Amino acid sequence: MTAITRTALQIRIEAFTFHGEGTPVLSSASVSVTPGSLTAVLGGSGSGKSTLGKLMAGWLRAGHAGAFRGSLELDGTLLEFRGAPDDPRINPAEWSRRVAFVPQDPAAMLSSVRATVAEELAFGLENRATPRDDMLRAVGRTAARIGLSDLLDRDPATLSGGELRRLAVGCAVIAEPDILILDEPLASLDAAGAAQVEDLVRSLRGTGTGVVLLSQAADRLAGEATHWTVLDGGTVTAAGTPAQLSGSAELERAGVIGVRGPGILGPPVSGPAVSGPGVLGPGVTAGARGPGPVPVAAPGPGPAALELHGVGFGYGQDPRRPGTATQARVLRDVDFAVQRGEIIAVTGPNGAGKSTLLRHFNGLLRPSAGDVRVCGRSIAGVPVGTVAASIGLLFQHPRDQLFERTVLREAAFGLRQLFGKAEAEGKARAALAAVGLSGTGEVHPAELSASQQRLLALATVLAREPAVLALDEPTVGLDRHGLEALQAAVVRAAARGAAVVMVTHDLAYARMNAHRVLELTDGRLSEI
Amino acid sequence: MKPRLHPFTALTAAASAAVVTTAAAYWPLSVAMALAAVFLAVRRGVAGRVLPAAAVILTPLCLSLLVLHGLFFPEGQTVLARWGPARVTAEGLGFALELGTRTTACVLVFLLFSFAVSVPDLVSALAGRGIPPQFGFVLASTLTLLPAVAVRLDRIRQAQETRGMVVRRGLLSRLGALRLQMVPLVLALIDDAGSRAQALDARGFGSPGPRTSYREVADPPGQRRFRTAALLFATAAVAGRIVASWPAGVPS
Numbered sequence: 001m002t003a004i005t006r007t008a009l010q011i012r013i014e015a016f017t018f019h020g021e022g023t024p025v026l027s028s029a030s031v032s033v034t035p036g037s038l039t040a041v042l043g044g045s046g047s048g049k050s051t052l053g054k055l056m057a058g059w060l061r062a063g064h065a066g067a068f069r070g071s072l073e074l075d076g077t078l079l080e081f082r083g084a085p086d087d088p089r090i091n092p093a094e095w096s097r098r099v100a101f102v103p104q105d106p107a108a109m110l111s112s113v114r115a116t117v118a119e120e121l122a123f124g125l126e127n128r129a130t131p132r133d134d135m136l137r138a139v140g141r142t143a144a145r146i147g148l149s150d151l152l153d154r155d156p157a158t159l160s161g162g163e164l165r166r167l168a169v170g171c172a173v174i175a176e177p178d179i180l181i182l183d184e185p186l187a188s189l190d191a192a193g194a195a196q197v198e199d200l201v202r203s204l205r206g207t208g209t210g211v212v213l214l215s216q217a218a219d220r221l222a223g224e225a226t227h228w229t230v231l232d233g234g235t236v237t238a239a240g241t242p243a244q245l246s247g248s249a250e251l252e253r254a255g256v257i258g259v260r261g262p263g264i265l266g267p268p269v270s271g272p273a274v275s276g277p278g279v280l281g282p283g284v285t286a287g288a289r290g291p292g293p294v295p296v297a298a299p300g301p302g303p304a305a306l307e308l309h310g311v312g313f314g315y316g317q318d319p320r321r322p323g324t325a326t327q328a329r330v331l332r333d334v335d336f337a338v339q340r341g342e343i344i345a346v347t348g349p350n351g352a353g354k355s356t357l358l359r360h361f362n363g364l365l366r367p368s369a370g371d372v373r374v375c376g377r378s379i380a381g382v383p384v385g386t387v388a389a390s391i392g393l394l395f396q397h398p399r400d401q402l403f404e405r406t407v408l409r410e411a412a413f414g415l416r417q418l419f420g421k422a423e424a425e426g427k428a429r430a431a432l433a434a435v436g437l438s439g440t441g442e443v444h445p446a447e448l449s450a451s452q453q454r455l456l457a458l459a460t461v462l463a464r465e466p467a468v469l470a471l472d473e474p475t476v477g478l479d480r481h482g483l484e485a486l487q488a489a490v491v492r493a494a495a496r497g498a499a500v501v502m503v504t505h506d507l508a509y510a511r512m513n514a515h516r517v518l519e520l521t522d523g524r525l526s527e528i
Numbered sequence: 529m530k531p532r533l534h535p536f537t538a539l540t541a542a543a544s545a546a547v548v549t550t551a552a553a554y555w556p557l558s559v560a561m562a563l564a565a566v567f568l569a570v571r572r573g574v575a576g577r578v579l580p581a582a583a584v585i586l587t588p589l590c591l592s593l594l595v596l597h598g599l600f601f602p603e604g605q606t607v608l609a610r611w612g613p614a615r616v617t618a619e620g621l622g623f624a625l626e627l628g629t630r631t632t633a634c635v636l637v638f639l640l641f642s643f644a645v646s647v648p649d650l651v652s653a654l655a656g657r658g659i660p661p662q663f664g665f666v667l668a669s670t671l672t673l674l675p676a677v678a679v680r681l682d683r684i685r686q687a688q689e690t691r692g693m694v695v696r697r698g699l700l701s702r703l704g705a706l707r708l709q710m711v712p713l714v715l716a717l718i719d720d721a722g723s724r725a726q727a728l729d730a731r732g733f734g735s736p737g738p739r740t741s742y743r744e745v746a747d748p749p750g751q752r753r754f755r756t757a758a759l760l761f762a763t764a765a766v767a768g769r770i771v772a773s774w775p776a777g778v779p780s
Contacts, residue, residue, distance in 0.1 A: 059726045093732035101730065108723040111731070112676075113668040115648035115743075122742035127661070127732035129740050139742070171731065364686055384686075385694030393690045400683045401690075403712030414692035446719055460691060 007073070008210050009033045009099060009179045011056050014069040015083075021066075025051050029236045031229055033179055033210040038201065040213045040222040040242075043231035044255025044479035045451025049214040050104060052231065053181045056212070057101030058092045074098060075178070093127070100177040104184045104450065106168035110156055117159070118143070118152040121170050128175070138174055145203060146170040147196055160351045162193025169200060173209070180204060181212040186221060188396070188476045190350045190505040197221075216451075216479045217257040218246065230254050255479035303376030304337040305499035306391075306468045310370035311335075311360060312523075313353075330356045332523035334370070338468065338499040343490060345510030346503045347528075348520035354503040355396055357520060358470045361501070362391040375467055389418060392461035396472040396503075398453040401460065407432065407448070408441035411459050418464060431463035432456075434492070435485045451482040462489055469493050471502040475509055487513060535650040537751040542641035544758040546634040551762075551769040558629035565636035574643040581639050582632075590628045597624040652743040661739055680716055684709045 010032040015024040026048045033039050043049050054060040055068070062068035067083040072090075075098070079088045103109055114120040118139050125135045143149045146166040151159070156167060165185060173180060182201070186194045198221050201211055215222055222228070223242055230238040230250045238250035245251060314329035330353035338344050348354050359365040360372055363384045372379050374390045395401040404410035412428035419427055432438055435455040440448065445456055454477050461469060474486055490500055490513070504510050510517045519528045533541075549561045569575040597620045604617025651664035688708060689695060695705045728734065 054726070057730070059730055091735075092726075092729040093735045096730040096732075103723070103727070105723070109727050111665075111728065111733070112724065113648070113651065113665055115646075119648065119742050123733075124731040126740050126742055127735060129738045132740055132742065132744075135740065135742050362690060364690065383694045383696065384689035385692050388690055388692040395687065395690075399716075401687050403684050403687055403709075403716070405711070413688070417692055446715075464691065 006034065007032045008035050008075060009056065010071075010073040011052070012071045012073075013052075013055070016051065016055060016060075016066055016068045016070070018066040024234065025066075026055070026234045029229075029231065029234070031056070031212070031236075033212055035178065035208045035210050036205050037227065038205060038211045038213060038221075038225040039227045039229065040215060040218075040225035041229045041231055042215055042218055042222060042251065042254065042256045044216055045477070045482060046449035047216075047231045047254060048234040049216070049231055050183050051234075053101055053183050053212065053214045054103075056179075057099050057181050058090045058095035059101055059103075061090050061092065062087055063089070096172075096177070097128075097175050098177055099179040099181065100172035100175070101181045102165075102168045102172045102183060102185065104187065106165045109168035109171055115155060116153050117148055117156055117167055120156050120167060121174055124171060124175055142170045142174040145173070146200055160193075162189050162196060162350055165189060165193065165197060166200065169197070173204060177209065179210045179212065181214065183214045184216070184477070185213070186215075186217075186219065188350075188473060188505075193350055194221075198224075216255065218242075218251065219257075230256070255481045257480050257483065302340070303373070305340045305342075305375060306361060306501070307337040307373040307376075308334050308360070308370065309373070311367040311372060312369035313356060313360065313365060313367050315356075329523050331360070331367070334523070334525050336518065336525055338501055340467070340497045340499055341494050342516070343494050343500040343502070343514045345514035345517045346501060346520055346525070347505060347507050347510050347517060350505065352520045353523060354505075354520055355472050357525075358393060358472050358501070358503055361468065361470045362387045362393050364393070388414070388464070388466075390467045392464050392466035392469050394457055394461050394469070394471040394474055396476075398450075398457040398477075401457040402445040402453060405444060406441065407437060407443050407445055407456055410445055410456060411463050413460065415463055427463050427465075428459075431459040434462055434489055435459045436481065450477045451479050454478060455482055455485060458486065458489060462493065465496075465498075467498055469498055469500045469502075471500065473504055474502055475504060475506060532646070532649070532746070534745060534747045534751050535645050535653045536747070537755055538641055538645055540755040540758050542637045544762040545637045547762040548765045549630055549633045549637075551765040553626065553630065553769070555626050555629045558626075558633040561633040562629065562636050565633065565640045569636075569640050569644070572640075572644045574640070577643050578636065578639045581643075582636055585635055585639075586632055589631060593624045593628050593631075594621075597621075597627070648743060649745045652741050653745050653747075655739060655741050656745070661733070665733070677713065677717070681709055681713055684712045684716070 010030070012030040013026050014028070016026040017024040029048075029052065031039060031041060031052065041049055041052060051060065055062075056072070060066065062081045062083075063085070068081045068087075069083045070081055072079045072081070074095075079090070081087045110120055111123045114123055121139045121142055122135045125138060130138070139152070140149070143152055146169055148163065148166055148170065151163060156164070159167060169180075169182070169185070185197050185201075189197065201213075201221065202224075205211055213222060213225065218228075225242055228238075228240060228242050228245045229236055230245065230248075232250065232254040237254065238245055238248060311331055311334040312329060313331040334357065346354055346357065356365060360367055361374070363372070363379050363382060366380075374387060379387045402410055404413055408425075408428060411432050412424055415424035415427050418424075429438070429441070432441065435458055437452060437455055437459060440452070440456075445453060448456060454474070458471075458474065461471075469490070471490075474490075475483060478486060490502070494500055502510075502514070507517070517528050518525045545561055545565075549558050552558075566575065566579070569578040598616055599614040599620070601615075601617050601620025601623060604615060604619040606618035607615050608618060608621075609616040647668050651661075651668045654664045654667070655661050685693075685695065685705065688705070693705065693708070695701055
């Protein structure tokens, strides 16, 4: 190939400002991509990575979405933008044939009106009037490439997180673009799912596709990059090879997570969760796997904060999806207890039933066998809203948790019943301060960055001061600053006597931050 | 696997059944048609959705027919009961029965079609006939909107319950909860639509020009012949009706 060193795409941004906003979200930034290369744009939450990616991919168009001053150069064709009405216009459909983008939420990539994986893959080709025989070949080829050949007849809505991510990538690459931009492609994937995406990126690079990785973690995939660009506050603060930049002050300041995901954050940056005995109460071996059961902070022999006795559960056939098979049992005879002040991590692969387990704690799901007891009392027949006084549940997706008009209203929802009118607002503000969201009280939750949305969801749980905190994948999407806030909050909650159960696919993180680590496999919990 | 009906065949059958029932204006036929629709709904496994939807539409409609024509039917001669200006007449009740059964048959037939049709097949068939894909998308989105709204509402309810909202069994409690869920629901749907629009644009959905279809919907000759016959039969029924009522329609 003769074009190995040729620049395929280059963006140079003087400033990009969304309509209706005073300050630019991106300024003084440039990124260039060569065929077959992997360029990692690293930055914390809210640093402007997604905006940069969407601008490069034509998802955000100059003039249409905001005022853009700078230039885009694709394969030798230079487009100059001055923020004026006569600026060149990008046809998103044509542009995306050459420069494809996969958003952070892979479901947003899908048309949502196609019945099978194969039809979803073909959607973009249909719109370009590709002859049917060519489509059949392209779908077969792409499915093999993304490892979904066996799932071509499945309804996209029934795919797991990892499968959905690969389908979204498949939809982007089926038209064989020169450049592929991936926004946080490994978020919420387990090790197997992440390895599949990494293999896919390698195979695409092997055929000459230039890949841009937008990530807040300097993880294994980013480690394979030929070039790193550090984005902080919408500006490029450093650029160079991974060897030049790893461990640099710019990465640290930007809030980028360490080399192998959040789990291997060293004690200096991981917050007080591992800061030693005393924080969690007397006798607690903080942060590490101790030999045998870890003593807990709660004094006296009172009942466990949460107990599951012989809990079994299986999803029935989905009435909205006739034809789908009844799923196997997700939980089998689960017995476990969490003491006050104890931090427990539950790990397991995607789809193992970790979220299903958490939803049993407050009664959102009811066991088909066995019993759930909170603070010594069975919750059978007790409404979820009543159990909520003792159990705070952080959902896996913050979007599922947030529904109010402002950040403050969100944090204050339901607090009056618990603390009375006088105290409710104070509790809400304190919870927001605890996760570093003071000063955003009047902002709409949807306007927060992904990391801030998760922290806001956490604040809504913390504000209720429940006896048990059940956190579903709390680290996903958090940059280093967010992780520190999370860890501090968890430790504080445990110190006041709350039991904490967090579900995470990140074993290293679990080992570092929990007293006990349990694994959920085949519906059963076992200590590891 | 059951042999699949081409969506146009199902649509033609539903439309013809409605036209013939209306043209015949004969309540035993309407009742038979309604029962046939219920039978088919049970066989297709969609009765659980068709019947509640039909009840929501038909209950107020039939009640209003009964009140309007049962109590106030000026042409009525055979008075069965009388309260002041309101008279229950046999003719009025007969008219209400006629109109009620006819409407019930039509509503059931079309609900059966919309719940039983394969939406992807319908969209693909429409695109194959040169209907703009945007129309097909809107149609598909509309038909899939209800399940999507139900899923989203369920999530919002779970989020609110998790933060202490207690939903009890009573209607008032449920209505109160629903009121709290409406604004978040609309905002969430708008947000979804916004993020999907960019992806649809990038995947060429907004581009003008011809399109092709990956999905192939089989249209056997037998079904095509059936459609022609059904349309002819419906036309004949309308023509027969006009001819039959022509002299009566001329004011004397």
